[in-house]
Amino acid sequence: MTTSIAIERVETSKITAVDFDNLPFGSVYSDHMLTCDFVNGKWQAPKIEPFAPISLAPSAKIFHYGQSIFEGMKAYKDADNNIMLFRPLDNCKRLNKSAQRLVIPEIPEEIFMDGLKALLEVDSDWIPTNDGSSLYIRPFMFASGNGFHASPADAYKFIICTAPSGAYFGGKVKVLIEEKYARAANGGVGYAKAGGNYAAQFYPTQLAIEKGFNQVIWTDDNTHQFIEEAGAMNIFVRINDTLITSPTSDRILDGITRKSILQIAEDNGIETEVRKISVGEVVEAAKNGSLKEMFGAGTAAVISPIAGFGHKEDEFELPVLEKPYATILKKMITDIQTNKAEDPYGWRVFV
């Protein structure tokens, strides 16, 4: 480890109050957090300190101009107490790609990686070992500098918090193909994990929920004729035995789960296609029975199977399969993540 990190430990751990057999997702927080400030034109030394509220002036630019980005990743612990991350450098690189787009200074890779590993060592008891559980990790950066002038701030904060978490979604997910609103536009920030992207999703999602759906399938902003993402996840569609996903672009987030699933599927003899998927094609496939599966892919849920979808006034149910790709691929990827299977790709990183 090259980065020197001061550690201030909690006086009393909160861990005894946590029921590890009934963990929610992302709402119980571990004892510590990593913080690092960008001031006077450079990143200062990172610190580990007790998880606690932070103080900001009301004039902090994050509140006014939304310079805020984040990442989502997970840590796992195997039966021998090894701590593992999954492709963590990809998260660091993507955070910096988001940073560039929002004019936030990039975080040095050593601060991100060394800081994260040190935090996991300090809070290693917080990493759940139950099946399906993991330590959800939330790195984020935002403008802490002040001013009502609409320009980039002169100070930023990088924080990593963690939350021991159970499985993300439960039950059948019904989605609505969006025809009016858009998540992202050409030339916009859809490819970045920018906080504002999610704020903008809430309203159309709320309308879909009022109509009896759980999530929105985002379509392209221009024609609404091509499906792009499922909520805050990448989307996969299986027509006959071919697994299809949309190509990444300005508007589509380059998901680590998405690209891992594509690789695993290809290496296990599943035919894959990366191409635009039209709404008409999906509706037609649902009608003629060739639409076998749809699922979302992302770190939180890994794979979230879709049970049915709405399009205009029509609703379509997906068949219940004996061995869906969703189940097979989810097992393969989580077995690699949790050290239950060989990792021919070098994706697993031990802490």
Ligand SMILES: *Cc1c(COP(=O)(O)O)cnc(C)c1O
């Ligand atoms: C985070 C995210 C994903 C999934 O990315 P992963 O790296 O697989 O977690 C997909 N779409 C959107 C919009 C996201 O924010």
